[in-house]
Amino acid sequence: MGTTRVMKEFLTYRNPGPLFLPKGKGFGHPTDTPIVLPSWLSEDEVNYYAAKFDKTGFTGGINYYRNLDINWELTAPWTGAQVKVPVKFVVGDQDLVYNSLGAQDFIHEGGFKKYVPLLEEVVVLEGVAHFLQQEKPDEISKHIHVFLKKFH
Numbered sequence: 001m002g003t004t005r006v007m008k009e010f011l012t013y014r015n016p017g018p019l020f021l022p023k024g025k026g027f028g029h030p031t032d033t034p035i036v037l038p039s040w041l042s043e044d045e046v047n048y049y050a051a052k053f054d055k056t057g058f059t060g061g062i063n064y065y066r067n068l069d070i071n072w073e074l075t076a077p078w079t080g081a082q083v084k085v086p087v088k089f090v091v092g093d094q095d096l097v098y099n100s101l102g103a104q105d106f107i108h109e110g111g112f113k114k115y116v117p118l119l120e121e122v123v124v125l126e127g128v129a130h131f132l133q134q135e136k137p138d139e140i141s142k143h144i145h146v147f148l149k150k151f152h
Helices: 003-011 043-056 059-066 068-074 103-108 111-115 137-149
Strands: 087-092 119-125
Touching: 003 043, 059 068, 087 137, 103 111, 111 119, 119 137
Parallel strands: 087 119
Antiparallel strands: none
16 A cells, blocks of 8 residues: 555545554555545645655554553553643544544543543543644634633
């Protein structure tokens, strides 16, 4: 498929369902289908990321998922730990993680608040996926600015 194609597919992924990569169809459609980049992503940016992964490959990032059991063991001492600072959580409604099994219920039905007791607000941006700081930079900056203004 090629590194550039993988980067374009990953950065523009907009399927809120579980990630499913059918054989021969990449991220759900034929790999010879052109990908139109959104306004927030340029060919130069894609080429930059692709050049970096051409040098290193994807193994480093994938190894995190291959080692989930070890990661759980390494972080076991912090099981049940709470984030005890004020928090505003911003996520896109098209984010793959937000749409993962049980994530929305955890965030909105009290599970998240259990571990982040000073959670002040959850903001779900419509039409935004995983790279929200690139997709909606002005909106994200505004959310950060408004949140931080409360502390001085």
